[in-house]
Amino acid sequence: MAQISYREALNQALKEEMDRDERVFIMGEEVAYFGGAFKVTDGLLAIFGEKRVRDTPISELTIVGAGVGAAMGGIRPIVELMTINFGLLAMDQIVNHAAKIHYMFGGQAKVPMVIRAPQGGGHQLGAQHSQSLEAYFVHCPGVRVVVPATPADAKGLLKTAVRDDNPVIFLEHESLYSVKGEVPEEEFLVPFGKANVARSGSDVTIVSYSKCVYDALRAAEALEEQGIDAEVIDLRTLNPLDLDTVVESVKKTGAAIVVYEGWRTGGAGAEIASQIYEAAFDSLDAPVQRVASIDIPMPYNRHLEAAALPRVEDILRAVEHVV
Amino acid sequence: MALEREKHLAERSLLTLSEGELLELYRLMSLIRRFEDRVAEMYTRGKITGFCHLYAGEEAVAVGAIHALYDKDYVISTYREHGHCLAKGASPDKVMAELFGKATGVSHGRGGSMHLFEGERRFMGGYAIVGGGLPLAAGLGLSIHYKEEPEIVCCFFGDGALPQGAFHETLNLCSLWKLPVVFICENNFYGMGTLTQRAICRPELYRFAEPYNMPGVRVDGMEVLEVYSAVVEAAARAREGHGPSLIEAVTYRFRGHSMSDPGEYRSKREERLWQERDPIKRFRRRLGERKISSAVLDRIDRDVDAMVDDAVRFADESPEPPLSDLAKHVYVD
Ligand SMILES: Cc1ncc(C[n+]2csc(CCOP(=O)(O)OP(=O)(O)O)c2C)c(N)n1
Ligand SMILES: [Mg+2]
Numbered sequence: 001m002a003q004i005s006y007r008e009a010l011n012q013a014l015k016e017e018m019d020r021d022e023r024v025f026i027m028g029e030e031v032a033y034f035g036g037a038f039k040v041t042d043g044l045l046a047i048f049g050e051k052r053v054r055d056t057p058i059s060e061l062t063i064v065g066a067g068v069g070a071a072m073g074g075i076r077p078i079v080e081l082m083t084i085n086f087g088l089l090a091m092d093q094i095v096n097h098a099a100k101i102h103y104m105f106g107g108q109a110k111v112p113m114v115i116r117a118p119q120g121g122g123h124q125l126g127a128q129h130s131q132s133l134e135a136y137f138v139h140c141p142g143v144r145v146v147v148p149a150t151p152a153d154a155k156g157l158l159k160t161a162v163r164d165d166n167p168v169i170f171l172e173h174e175s176l177y178s179v180k181g182e183v184p185e186e187e188f189l190v191p192f193g194k195a196n197v198a199r200s201g202s203d204v205t206i207v208s209y210s211k212c213v214y215d216a217l218r219a220a221e222a223l224e225e226q227g228i229d230a231e232v233i234d235l236r237t238l239n240p241l242d243l244d245t246v247v248e249s250v251k252k253t254g255a256a257i258v259v260y261e262g263w264r265t266g267g268a269g270a271e272i273a274s275q276i277y278e279a280a281f282d283s284l285d286a287p288v289q290r291v292a293s294i295d296i297p298m299p300y301n302r303h304l305e306a307a308a309l310p311r312v313e314d315i316l317r318a319v320e321h322v323v
Numbered sequence: 324m325a326l327e328r329e330k331h332l333a334e335r336s337l338l339t340l341s342e343g344e345l346l347e348l349y350r351l352m353s354l355i356r357r358f359e360d361r362v363a364e365m366y367t368r369g370k371i372t373g374f375c376h377l378y379a380g381e382e383a384v385a386v387g388a389i390h391a392l393y394d395k396d397y398v399i400s401t402y403r404e405h406g407h408c409l410a411k412g413a414s415p416d417k418v419m420a421e422l423f424g425k426a427t428g429v430s431h432g433r434g435g436s437m438h439l440f441e442g443e444r445r446f447m448g449g450y451a452i453v454g455g456g457l458p459l460a461a462g463l464g465l466s467i468h469y470k471e472e473p474e475i476v477c478c479f480f481g482d483g484a485l486p487q488g489a490f491h492e493t494l495n496l497c498s499l500w501k502l503p504v505v506f507i508c509e510n511n512f513y514g515m516g517t518l519t520q521r522a523i524c525r526p527e528l529y530r531f532a533e534p535y536n537m538p539g540v541r542v543d544g545m546e547v548l549e550v551y552s553a554v555v556e557a558a559a560r561a562r563e564g565h566g567p568s569l570i571e572a573v574t575y576r577f578r579g580h581s582m583s584d585p586g587e588y589r590s591k592r593e594e595r596l597w598q599e600r601d602p603i604k605r606f607r608r609r610l611g612e613r614k615i616s617s618a619v620l621d622r623i624d625r626d627v628d629a630m631v632d633d634a635v636r637f638a639d640e641s642p643e644p645p646l647s648d649l650a651k652h653v654y655v656d
Contacts, residue, residue, distance in 0.1 A: 023469075025469065051469065056496070057492075057495060057496060057499065059492035059495065059496060061458060061488060061489055061492055062457075062458040062461060062489060062492035062493050062496050063496075064458070065455075065457070065458020065459055065461065065462060065489065065493075066458050066459075066461040066462035066465055066493075066496065067462060068458070068459055068462055069458065069459035069460060069461060069462020069463045069464075069465070069466070070462035070463070070465045070466045070469070071462070071466075072447060072459065072462065072463060072466075073397070073462065073463045073465070073466025073467065073470075074466055074470070075465075075466045075469050075470065077462075092452060092455060092489075093455070093458060096452050096455060097450070097452070097455060097459065101448070102652055102653070102654070102655055103433060103652045103653050104430065104433055104434050104438045104440075104448075105430045105433065105434055105438065105440035105442075105448060106428075106429075106430040106431030106432070106433045106434065106440070106652065107431070107651070107652035108430070108440050108442040109440060109442060109447070109448070110655045112655075141653050142653055142654070144654075164655075165655035166654050166655050
């Protein structure tokens with residue numbers, strides 16, 4: 001297996017899917033000549049040309065809406081939002097249109113499109129560039145929500161997303177682009193709705209996704225020194241949500257922590273915690289703990305920002321409450 | 324109101340369209356009017372519920388424009404779309420059934436009055452977010468362009484959509500990429516109770532084409548042939564790869580904004596003036612000039628009446644969608 005970065009893994013997925021299916025194309029701000037604001041689409045223009053790697057004006061609402069219309073017209077757009085923060089300008093097309101069209105018209109139309117967007121904090125980019133907004137999409141039926149943590153999952157899930165006939169919100173964490181990991185050289189897909197047990201353990205279940213999976217794994221190492229055996233579950237996709245894997249783990253450990261970078265209040269982790277209560281209340285020895293960003297706009301200052309984000313020590317403190 | 328050139332083109336259409344085509348235009352306008360009258364009646368009787376926006380008075384716009392298209396061209400519209408859907412060839416039975424919320428409706432009872440869809444006729448939906456359909460039209464145009472197909476997209480929206488960002492973003496994008504889209508703004512002077520002059524900084528809406536580097540024309544939306552000939556031109560331009568156009572069709576809705584609006588912000592005098600310009604009555608007079616007798620037109624009216632009666636019966640007798648399907652089609656399996 002090759003060691004490649006999350007960015008390269010995404011780039012490979014795009015290239016392979018565009019090679020496989022001529023209907024697949026990319027559009028977004030700076031995706032062609034600039035190679036993507038985070039260089040994920042780098043080199044694709046040279047291979048596929050302007051028709052299939054299309055720079056757009058700065059019109060998020062209409063880029064996403066045109067993606068929805070193009071998908072209804074029988075082609076398969078991958079729309080890149082420069083970051084999810086700008087995607088808020090396209091919420092009408094995502095929530096009122098993309099998510100509704102299949103149902104509202106009685107199953108006659110479908111919207112096979114992928115909306116890729118970087119998100120997340122940790123780079124001192126301030127309040128308008130540091131958000132993790134997956135909860136907004138998880139709240140809305142009709143769109144799939146994908147949150148890969150590893151390069152292999154980034155590749156395999158993106159390939160699955162391109163082949164899925166539903167609108168898919170594919171959220172990449174900005175801190176992960178340079179992270180390397182093993183990625184199979186032969187073709188593979190990672191299915192939606194199948195969580196990965198990133199580390200198995202018997203004392204406490206730490207449920208996480210995206211970048212926080214790495215924090216959870218680091219916490220698990222520290223816990224091991226204290227003699228606590230933590231299981232870390234990487235959800236991979238939030239819609240569909242693989243509750244079965246989580247519940248099975250909680251039944252074994254009797255304790256659960258949910259770690260996510262969105263705001264604590266109303267975050268995706270709050271939903272996961274509720275579902276754990278509903279499905280496994282009797283197995284819990286202590287209340288489920290949420291470790292998340294604190295409920296403030298992200299400050300610029302390095303120390304303040306670090307304190308606003310969920311940290312390994314926050315996970316360790318949460319584990320003390322449940323074990 | 325309209326430019327002389329548009330009037331002239333309409334005159335020519337009266338001479339060049341076959342009698343059969345002219346009668347079909349008449350039939351569709353008459354069908355929509357009678358359909359909408361019965362919808363109002365059914366709404367009052369509680370058979371139709373929810374928001375319901377009627378198209379009476381504006382028939383010439385949908386009928387004239389859609390007659391200028393080929394079957395495989397796409398049409399996309401707003402929540403005031405019964406007329407566009409019928410003009411594109413949807414069955415009145417299935418449209419009425421949708422308004423009744425029945426399983427046999429065009430959207431299987433999931434959409435209602437504001438969300439008709441008829442994929443086989445390439446009627447790509449009614450959307451209830453003002454301006455929301457415009458980006459979708461751009462995308463449909465992009466799909467045509469991408470597949471190098473000969474079709475075009477005809478996108479209807481109200482004057483109320485002009486101040487939306489979606490309008491400006493979409494016109495820019497379609498012009499930039501030369502997408503095959505004909506934008507038709509149905510200027511009926513009001514967005515709900517707000518006069519366009521209280522919402523839009525210039526009264527000639529077709530002039531919003533200028534900054535987006537595309538042709539813009541204003542036509543008399545109460546003259547079906549004027550709409551038709553303007554769309555023929557814009558469609559040819561789009562089909563030949565020269566990009567989008569904006570057509571402002573000046574029209575008037577004969578009823579309130581929706582079934583729950585008595586329309587008290589409009590004067591009786593204003594309403595009467597526009598009633599005198601009724602597109603169906605006017606077209607009857609034009610057809611007289613082509614020596615088409617009123618007996619022929621009366622017969623069409625009677626046929627259409629029977630068709631609408633049948634539609635109501637069909638809708639009434641159709642089954643409700645089963646509760647077991649409640650969560651079906653949220654996702655494509
Ligand atoms: C984005 C949005 N804002 C507000 C509304 C509420 N609304 C429904 S129709 C309407 C007026 C639209 O007028 P216009 O576009 O001129 O269409 P008309 O009803 O005259 O055909 C408004 C404000 C809406 N549906 N969508
Ligand atoms: Mg209006």
